[in-house]
Amino acid sequence: MEKVIAGKTINVNEEGYLLDFDQWDKSIAEQIAIEEGIGELTDRHWAVVTWLQEQEKNKVALTIRKLGKSGVTDIKEFYALFPGGPLKKATKIAGIKKPVGCI
Amino acid sequence: MKNLVILGAGSAGTMMSNHLIKKLPKNWKITVVDKDKVHYYQPGFLFLPFDIYTEDQVKKPKKKFVPKGINYIEESIDRVSAEENLVYLESGQKLSFDVLIVATGSQIAPGEIDGMQGSGWHKDVFDFYTFEGSKNLRDYLRTWQGGKMVVHITEMPIKCPVAPLEFAFLADSYFKKKGMREKVEITYVTPLSGAFTKPTATKKLNYLLDEKNINIVSDFNVMQVDNENKKLVSYDDMKVPYDLLVTVPTNMGDTCIERSGLGDDLNFVPTNHHTLQSLEHNNIFVIGDATNVPASKAGSVAHFQAEVLTENILNFIQDKPLVPGFDGHANCFIETGNNKGMLIDFNYTQEPVDGTFPIPGIGPLKLLKESWFNHLGKMAFRWIYWNMLLKSIPIPFVKPKMSLKGKNIKTN
Known part of the structure; x- marks a missing residue:
């Protein structure tokens, strides 16, 4: 489905995750962050978002553990930055898929 | 004489030994290493707590499923040296390899x-x-x-x-x-x-x-x-x-993977998603739960991978290009209780949807839908596992590559 985010028409799935990373830009991330209740993105948020995008590019499965060991942040801070489902929210803001199970 | 060494005689390693004993040229010797004597039917661990299966129904001797003509070593693996093309066993024995298959699985940590x-x-x-x-x-x-x-x-x-x-x-x-x-x-x-x-x-x-x-x-x-x-x-x-x-x-993957420096932070081996070749070493291949590929860690996945990997081992030793044949295909029964079950069939890109399996439009199994027949399928699978799957006997209608036929796929 299509959704207008930050004035641009974007392809998203039913939960609002971007389907095409090429459509992602910083203004879209900022808008999704507001919708997710994160508010304004700081340098700390951007460091996490950038790291997540790099992992996705390298086709590495995302886990809280990997982020905790990444040197970018620790798990406690990750929760503080993206409260209430950090990986779910941070991946949405980063314009990539959320981690899923098999069904 | 050339040497092919398989690390692990679980589902994946056993299937590979059964495929390769029939297909490798005569000048190849196959060695399988595993420290455990018992082969567990792991799907049975779901039923054992509820007294649906007995202990005896979920375990058999590993040796029974490794074919004759294979050099089977019952011992712990210390580490692999990819640079030396050597496997060091705990006893100090060294095994040299021309091709190595890592099938060391995953375990709880x-x-x-x-x-x-x-x-x-x-x-x-x-x-x-x-x-x-x-x-x-x-x-x-x-x-x-x-x-x-x-x-x-x-x-x-x-x-x-x-x-x-x-x-x-x-x-x-x-x-x-x-x-x-x-x-x-x-x-x-x-x-x-x-x-x-x-x-x-x-x-x-x-x-x-x-x-x-x-x-x-x-x-x-x-x-x-x-x-x-x-x-x-x-x-x-x-x-x-x-x-x-x-x-x-x-x-996590086996600790021998960590000792060998072959794994990621969870000891899973970085592996090409489609050819199953190690990303770092050309003559090392990885199968089953031991890989880091984003497929489900499941016996059906190892079964489909085994067919692709067999083809690619033969390609590799003949200097032919590898085929990107593995698509992430998984096929899993899901018990939903009260003698009902479901079946899901999916791959890297196709999510599980409803439909019929394995014969499109007929079934008899139903995808993503509860039925008694699906439950019978799951129960029958224990026999299929011990008698067909481990021995790499083909299962009728079920192919390594996932089929879109018989699936209700939304086209929006």
């Missing part, structure tokens, strides 16, 4: 979470991913009087990702049958965004949780198991109380 393997371990905190855990849980459940049962996933990836949900469904049936369902509160705790995470499955299957009265706690990343107060504690300080905790601990 409860020590990764503070307190998980604490004073409650196998007393009121159980796993069901090991024979011991599953058996001990069975003994505990036989006399349990009820209370808060928490079924919990520590972190992804895990072997058979749907098993904990099946466990919750079967627990509901089990306690109903014992006439004590009202004495048990079942809560399912997951680090993912819900019990279901794929759009079609979420839509079609959410009713199961209501029907079976299973509570869901999602986005829960466990930091600690507090044995004293009987609580799971998350990184954001949420707490889930339990009387009986059934947890799926962190899953």
Whole structure:
């Protein structure tokens, strides 16, 4: 489905995750962050978002553990930055898929 | 003489030895190494706690399934030296290889979470991913009087990702049958965004949780198991109380992978998603749970991979290009309790949808839908596993590459 985010028409799935990373830009991330209740993105948020995008590019499965060991942040801070489902929210803001199970 | 060494005689390693003994040229010697004597039918660990299977139904000697003509070594692996093309065994023996297949699987690592393997371990905190855990849980459940049962996933990836949900469904049936369902509160705790995470499955299957009265706690990343107060504690300080905790601990690749420097942070080996060749070493191939590929860690996946990998081993030794033949195909039964089951068939890109399997339009199995026949399929699978799958006898109609036929796929 299509959704207008930050004035641009974007392809998203039913939960609002971007389907095409090429459509992602910083203004879209900022808008999704507001919708997710994160508010304004700081340098700390951007460091996490950038790291997540790099992992996705390298086709590495995302886990809280990997982020905790990444040197970018620790798990406690990750929760503080993206409260209430950090990986779910941070991946949405980063314009990539959320981690899923098999069904 | 050339040497091909297979590390591990579990599902994947055993299947590869059965394929390769028939297909490798005569000047190749195959050696299989595994330290354990017993081959467990791991899907049976789901049924053992509920007295549906007996201990004897889920274990047989490993040796029985490794074909004659293979040099079978029952010993621990110390490490692989990819630079020297050598496998060092714990005894000090060295095995040289021209081609190495890593099939060392994945195992639980409860020590990764503070307190998980604490004073409650196998007393009121159980796993069901090991024979011991599953058996001990069975003994505990036989006399349990009820209370808060928490079924919990520590972190992804895990072997058979749907098993904990099946466990919750079967627990509901089990306690109903014992006439004590009202004495048990079942809560399912997951680090993912819900019990279901794929759009079609979420839509079609959410009713199961209501029907079976299973509570869901999602986005829960466990930091600690507090044995004293009987609580799971998350990184954001949420707490889930339990009387009986059934947890799926962190899953990790074998420690020999870590000692060999071949793995990622969970000891899974970085592997080409489609050819199954190691990303770092041309003559090392990886199969089954030991890889880091984003397919389910499941026996069906190893079965499909085995066919592709056999082809690629033959290509490799003849200096031919490898085929990118593996598409992430998985085919899994899901027990939903009350003698019903479901089947899912999916790959890297296609989510599980409804339809018929294996014969399009006919079945007899139904995809993503509960039926008694699907349950019979799961029960029959134990025989198929021991008698066909491990011996690499082809299963009619079921091909390594997933078929889109018979699937209701939305085209929007």
